[in-house]
Structures are given as C-alpha cells and as structure tokens.
Amino acid sequence: TVEAYGSEMPINQVATLGAPEPRMLTVQVWDRSNVKAVERAIRESALGLNPASDGQLIRVPIPELSEERRTELARVAHRYAEQARVAVRNVRRDGMDKLKRMERAGDLSQDEQHLWSEEVQELTDRFVKEIDSAVEVKESEIMQV
Template sequence: MSTADVKKNAEQKMNKSIETLKANLSKVRTGRAHVGILDHVMVDYYGSPTAINQVANVTLIDARTIGVQPWEKKMVAVVEKAIRESDLGFNPSTQGDLIRVPTPPLTEERRKEIVKLVKGEAEDAKVAVRNIRRDANEALKKLVKDKACSEDDERRAQDDVQKLTDKFVAEIDKLISEKEKEIMTV
C-alpha cells in the first residue's frame, strides 16, 4: 500500500459519507410535497414488506398533494393504511382507486425542530469524515513504521488528507445551509 492508495481510499470513503448525508437529507420534509417523501414507506404486499413505489404509481397532484394509485384494486386499503401508520404524520384520503395524501404546512416550531435534526445529520457526517481522516493518518504512520514511505512523504500525504477533510466538511456545511434555507422558506 502506498500513500496514494491511502489518500484515494480516504477520498472514496468521504464521498460515501456525503452520499449518505444527501440520502438522509432527501427524506427530510420541507413543507412542499415531493414523491420521494414516501420512498421509505413499506407496504405489506402478500406477506412481504415492499416499497410503496413498487406497488403503486406515486405522482404529484399539486404543490401540497401527493397522488398514490395502486396497480391492484385490493391494495388501495393496504397502501392507505401504510401511509397513515408511517412516521410522516400524513392523513391520506381515498377517492375510488386514487389515494390523495395532503402534506400539511409546517409550523415555525416544527421547522426549527427539523433544522436541529438536519444539523445533527451534518454533525454525524462530519464525525464520519474526521474518523476517515484519523484512519488515513494512522495508515500513513504505519507505512513510515514499515519503511514503505519516508517521513516527508507521510507529512505531504497527511497535508493532502487534511485538505480532503476540509473540502468535504465545507461540502457538508454547504448542503446543510441549502437544506436549512429550504426548510425555513414558507
């Protein structure tokens, strides 16, 4: 293993941390309806838990209403129950075989709670990035100890790892400030 391998490995892991953060942020409700909000709702489809978008067509009816149209008529009640019992706090109503899911506007207090949650997600991502930096620096020290690289190479590589860390922490801050703006916009 070389210093370049250590840096490349660290960068790949940091990228994964950013992707995880983006995925977590996409689940956060901002007051506007979007179809991705129901992605983690699971429906009991003939005995096996299945994602809602695997048993129904999920569309936007308007800015505050999601339309869910199950492909099988007997799934309408099951899908409606799954949405109602999810942790999202929605109250769906059925009209024929279309389930309308209105998204209630967020209160100021709820918006602030959501911002706190989002900042917690950011902090978790930053901790993950810093842990990756620590692991990379330990790997570099081990390379010096095993005489696989010089101390100068190690120092340069540690500087590069620190620059990577700074870059990813800045990216996390940017993602969070964008999400915070989105949440606080009424």
C-alpha cells in the same frame, strides 16, 4: 411499507406514485383490494399525512410545515451533517494511520509522511467546510416559509 399479499411491501411495489401539484401526491393502487391497506399505511406513518380515497386513487394533500416541524427537520439535517463529518474524520484517521505505518515500514521518508499528512488534513478541512455550507443552505431552505 404496506401489508399486502401476506407480507410487508414497499408502497411503490403495489402502486404508482405521482405528484400532480406541488402540495399533492397521488397514489394509484394497482389492485383495489390493497387500497385500504395503502391508505392505512400512509395514515399510520410518522409523516402526519391524511389520505383520501375514491376507490382506486388515493389523494394525499401535503400540509404546510409548522414552525415546530421545520425546526425538527433542521435538527435532522444537522444530525446527518454531523454523521458526515464523523465519517470524513474517520477517513482522515485511517489515512493518517496508513501514512504512519508506511513511514515505519520505510516506504515513506519522514518529510514525505509530513507532506502527505498535511494534504490529508487539507482535504479533511475542505470536505468538512463543504458539509457545513451544505447544511447551512438546507437549514435556510427548511426554515423558509
């Protein structure tokens, strides 16, 4: 966010962002009075970027990722994957609880409850495997130099 017009604003509300090259971002600030604020916001972000301004256009070179930064990003990907696994397991738990309530209420027979429980477990296993494979792919992309 950028301190502009007396309040915090997302950068895309005060400038146009572009990527003319794979390792370069450009920030075209609409109001010249906000150029310094946008430049400062980019520099002070936790991204490790060093913007250069020519008055209205800010160029932001994207540095190569260090091995340490790649490892850190891989850990972030693993954290997101774990959050996704927990969310899937929570949905599984809720589904199993609902099936048990339906059986107790007489809406499902014990056999039907067992069949549906197996189906819920199979879906859970499938989605956890998809999460695992997605995070493996992402980790290999991140670690690739």
